Amino acid sequence: MSSIKPLIAGNWKMNGLRAEMDEFAAMAQGLSSELSSKADAMICPPFTLIAALAKHPDRGALAVGAQDCHVANSGAHTGDISAAMIADCGAEAVIVGHSERRQDHGETNVLVAAKAEAAWSAGLTAIICIGETEAERRGGTTLSVVEKQLAGSVPLGATAQNTVIAYEPVWAIGTGLTPEIDDVAEVHGFMRAFLGNRLGDDGGKMRLLYGGSVKPANAAKLMLVPEVNGALVGGASLKASDFLGIIRAMS
Ligand code: PGA
Numbered sequence: 001m002s003s004i005k006p007l008i009a010g011n012w013k014m015n016g017l018r019a020e021m022d023e024f025a026a027m028a029q030g031l032s033s034e035l036s037s038k039a040d041a042m043i044c045p046p047f048t049l050i051a052a053l054a055k056h057p058d059r060g061a062l063a064v065g066a067q068d069c070h071v072a073n074s075g076a077h078t079g080d081i082s083a084a085m086i087a088d089c090g091a092e093a094v095i096v097g098h099s100e101r102r103q104d105h106g107e108t109n110v111l112v113a114a115k116a117e118a119a120w121s122a123g124l125t126a127i128i129c130i131g132e133t134e135a136e137r138r139g140g141t142t143l144s145v146v147e148k149q150l151a152g153s154v155p156l157g158a159t160a161q162n163t164v165i166a167y168e169p170v171w172a173i174g175t176g177l178t179p180e181i182d183d184v185a186e187v188h189g190f191m192r193a194f195l196g197n198r199l200g201d202d203g204g205k206m207r208l209l210y211g212g213s214v215k216p217a218n219a220a221k222l223m224l225v226p227e228v229n230g231a232l233v234g235g236a237s238l239k240a241s242d243f244l245g246i247i248r249a250m251s
Contacts, residue, residue, distance in 0.1 A: 013234060093119075093127055125163065128153050173211070
């Protein structure tokens with residue numbers, strides 16, 4: 001068994017009003033010491049809830065992260081949020097390069113790498129997302145796409161402490177579809193080898209998450225794949241019963 005402690009990170013995307021703080025509290029309360037020993041757990045709410053969740057009296061071991069940050073520390077960037085502001089609100093991590101940011105906001109590998117470095121400067125862990133589209137999967141270019149994204153989005157300063165990689169096939173996000181287990185194993189094995197070559201020991205110890213339609217019913221199978229060290233969960237992280245069910249499914 002891998003000695004890397006898994007991370008189950010929930011990405012609430014553009015969901016969550018203050019009423020959802022009760023759902024967060026239910027997750028935190030359900031995170032028994034037994035579940036906490038199986039995996040670290042984190043929720044990445046929209047910016048508007050970070051401060052409230054980070055100082056929630058029931059938060060306990062449930063960490064809080066953000067979903068994006070700007071590359072600059074401060075300045076004339078109307079509507080943007082810096083990594084320093086996120087850290088100031090009590091978050092520990094930030095997702096960068098999610099496919100929805102790459103698609104909806106035209107984010108490139110170069111920008112994603114700069115965001116990861118901005119996250120580190122603020123003392124945050126960067127959760128760097130990569131993954132192929134359906135056309136790329138069909139065209140048989142998945143591994144070369146993944147290689148290019150890793151090479152372009154993961155700065156050389158990445159360590160096992162300051163960085164988590166999330167492999168999320170774009171076609172599996174929010175669709176209920178998941179890759180074959182052998183395909184997940186192939187990509188994760190490839191990422192481990194690539195990061196080991198690029199970053200040495202740190203690449204060997206870095207958490208590699210799988211994301212895309214992870215649910216309580218498929219989590220056990222996906223989390224048993226070699227070199228999968230946890231999950232980035234969208235839809236199923238909105239309900240305490242589903243989110244805790246995923247952690248419970250970890251062996
Ligand atoms: P999903 O989203 O679990 O709803 O497929 C995953 C993600 O986008 O991180």
